[in-house]
Amino acid sequence: MDKHAQTGWFNKLVTRRSVLATSTVGLAVPAAMTLGAAAPSNTANAQQGVVKKVTIYAEDLPNSALGYGLEPGKATIPGPLLEIYEGDTLEITLVNRTNRRLSIHPHGVDYSTDSDGAPLNNSFNNPGETRVYTWRSREMSAAGGGSRRFLPGSAGYWHYHDHAAGTDHGTLGIAKGLYGGLIVRRRGDILPDKQFVAVFNEMSINNLIAPNTPIFEANLGQRVEFVAIGHGNQFHTFHLHAHRWADNRTGYLESPTDPTPSVDNKDLNPGSSFGFQVIAGEGVGPGAWMYHCHVQDHSERGMSGIFLVRNADGSMPPGAQEAIDRFKGHVHSAAATAEPVPLQAPATGFAPKPAEGHEHH
Amino acid sequence: MDKHAQTGWFNKLVTRRSVLATSTVGLAVPAAMTLGAAAPSNTANAQQGVVKKVTIYAEDLPNSALGYGLEPGKATIPGPLLEIYEGDTLEITLVNRTNRRLSIHPHGVDYSTDSDGAPLNNSFNNPGETRVYTWRSREMSAAGGGSRRFLPGSAGYWHYHDHAAGTDHGTLGIAKGLYGGLIVRRRGDILPDKQFVAVFNEMSINNLIAPNTPIFEANLGQRVEFVAIGHGNQFHTFHLHAHRWADNRTGYLESPTDPTPSVDNKDLNPGSSFGFQVIAGEGVGPGAWMYHCHVQDHSERGMSGIFLVRNADGSMPPGAQEAIDRFKGHVHSAAATAEPVPLQAPATGFAPKPAEGHEHH
């Protein structure tokens, strides 16, 4: 990927409200932008990165849910998918428009104690308060110690969430919907055509249960990126029908001798996240493909959804609408188990915006 | 592995009822088959793949269990271990000899919506119905996107299971025993001397609880392949005494700098599977070695069994029979926990055929 293509992609990003909202982004380093450069060994560029400024609004949603959004009145569950390159800094102005204490705590990136988002470090927004959180990222670097190994950089499929609502652990904020995806890319990583975020939160997917769970849509052959995040008190496994990926950083094999196993079912437990890319329908064709928690009782209770692979021209493939209709009429078993009851019933009264996917136009 | 050796091994397969039953295999693969595209290195054989046809019978078993088998009246739990090479196609004629709706759904391979095995796609066998499911596989291929990465092929330790009995998620069918192992090998992979399949299904191993769980037998020095599969509603960890493996696709390190960690205890949650090979008794000698779920309450309740490593000549090593006798007299604690009760009591009244292992003669 050359510098030009990279920059071109970034410019498109500016029009993607799902990644970093245009109106609220104050670009700090437009002229010197070198996003397409700098391999790990390229120390000349390694220190360079952009500072992206974004304002996030934490808000009340219907059914006593909470959400993060990039504009006032536009909060969603999950919150906006944030995306940077290794070396970049995200400066987040969090506006708390609720009457609760809350915060934003990231995984995978660097932050000082005052951006921890944890009450332990006195890092949170009081009701109505605005506060800036700074997340930094970095490229891999020599591990030292006489070895040739490397300290990993920040690249990864990460996430962010509240760490202060209700208790010092953010349990209430997370239960109510204060979470979202965070991608830190390494330069040279393949960019997707579409992106979907699935958060297995307690007994819900994005705080929704079937048949109201997201229908993720792509066209046959599109490169689709899934970001999967776990939250709550239950253990889960994320299963996708008819597609699989390498269980490593990117979902691709790095070389023919890469020992990474392939999976189509992966543990997705609280605080964990992973991501991968697949070519929609490759080798299997278009159709309505299930994704679901493979814990039987969880899928029975509504932790399932549809990955709709349309024909290459965007039209509906045969049988897909019937499958969706079948799914929408899905009746869940009232399984007689001793499973713990979620702390809070999943909210279902608001539009699952991000469920429709983020497109790289 | 050259083409001749490969073919030789396949021929042996035909005599292994545990893999693909002789009587029901009709070799299709004519001259012009070009299913596979390009193995990374072995281009000479890479273009070839076979179509293997197999008939599987889904049947009722004692104690209201269900099983898959390769011949009428011969169903087992788990069902037959199926095995192909990347590029091969499995054409499965599923004969439903029960009065329930059921299906067969694979992990890891390619299939069109009509072979999904999911009621969502109207893909199942009604009572008494026969239906063909086609599973395709492929080798790794270039990932595109300007990168040198690869989309992974189908190689892996996978599994198959019902997706239609009782509910749209196959919960009842899986609970009753409709599951089995599926191996897709990459050309050049090491072949084992013996194979064992252990399915941690709800609170059972292969729907059996100790002391009726499988005793997996091998001789000192034999190359043994384990396939471990998780099902049900519980989380589990698979632990094997005195043996360990690299936590990657094969269980071996690919090179001296392969960063894969070694494990002897691995998460085995619903819908997940993994496999590995070990040299029986290497470095530790023969004996009766435990394998068990390491969740304490689960091992207490009967999720443990024995990996019996005999002497190289097949005779019993000192102490092994005493250990087995001790195990057979094992009394389980009635642990006072709030653990959810399995949906269905494990069936124990039928012979655990596959537990005796599959030999590569």
Added chain:
Amino acid sequence: MDKHAQTGWFNKLVTRRSVLATSTVGLAVPAAMTLGAAAPSNTANAQQGVVKKVTIYAEDLPNSALGYGLEPGKATIPGPLLEIYEGDTLEITLVNRTNRRLSIHPHGVDYSTDSDGAPLNNSFNNPGETRVYTWRSREMSAAGGGSRRFLPGSAGYWHYHDHAAGTDHGTLGIAKGLYGGLIVRRRGDILPDKQFVAVFNEMSINNLIAPNTPIFEANLGQRVEFVAIGHGNQFHTFHLHAHRWADNRTGYLESPTDPTPSVDNKDLNPGSSFGFQVIAGEGVGPGAWMYHCHVQDHSERGMSGIFLVRNADGSMPPGAQEAIDRFKGHVHSAAATAEPVPLQAPATGFAPKPAEGHEHH
């Protein structure tokens, strides 16, 4: 790392009671010691290793807890962190100073049935009994089978635990504190400045609950090694704030193309263990950083602690003492869940010695 440096480090080990106690170690191979030699490809030295003899005392602790220690009356929870190089042998004389049957069972290393530590193999200490357990280790070796792959060596972040107290599975012994860490290093691995062991045992960390959980202390820039171990009946995820690691054998990337993902949250289920090294405070600065189980209800109930990164000179950074004070006053929610109750309340009446960390002086 040259031989001299290596040997120097080993000599320091002799003064580290946390690894192998001086007074109880009978060095078996002083003259021929070759700890600094032998890479995997160095077959000349590959067969060489030292025999380390250590006496471990299993003892009663206050609040009906149990612990392992290197001297009589000095048992701790977790027990001593044991550490060897691939090729070494650990000969453990276990002195049972309790009136219970108990044993010591390792993960990751080689042992004959009589050192299994399992009642299945009649391998345990009766009350008051002394018994020798021998653990061997090895380097990687050719996998055979016509491949260029390798059987993994013993290197890893492992652990040991009772397998005989109460039941044949050691459930009672583990619940009461009979567990500890075991590191097998590959020659050339980077050595840490400090080491911490965190055992997520049932609903405790090292059988302690917050605010009595360990405060792990290091200075900014020190290379810190964490060993994380899971035990009991619950699933857990280990999360560390502001630090992350490669999810492989060492926690470092092996090369710029190493496909290993980075994590800061990892499943830590019963019987599993992992380890990694981080540079304390790198990229984030000093401070009181939380580590905790990310299962929300578990952190609420006390499965959290502090990784205190002091200034480089050992002084307290601004805000850290306040954070600790806040933590010590932490009140836990009485979450209304149906979560199973631990078999035994965590013991809190004894000093968590290893919590203070093991230093490589």
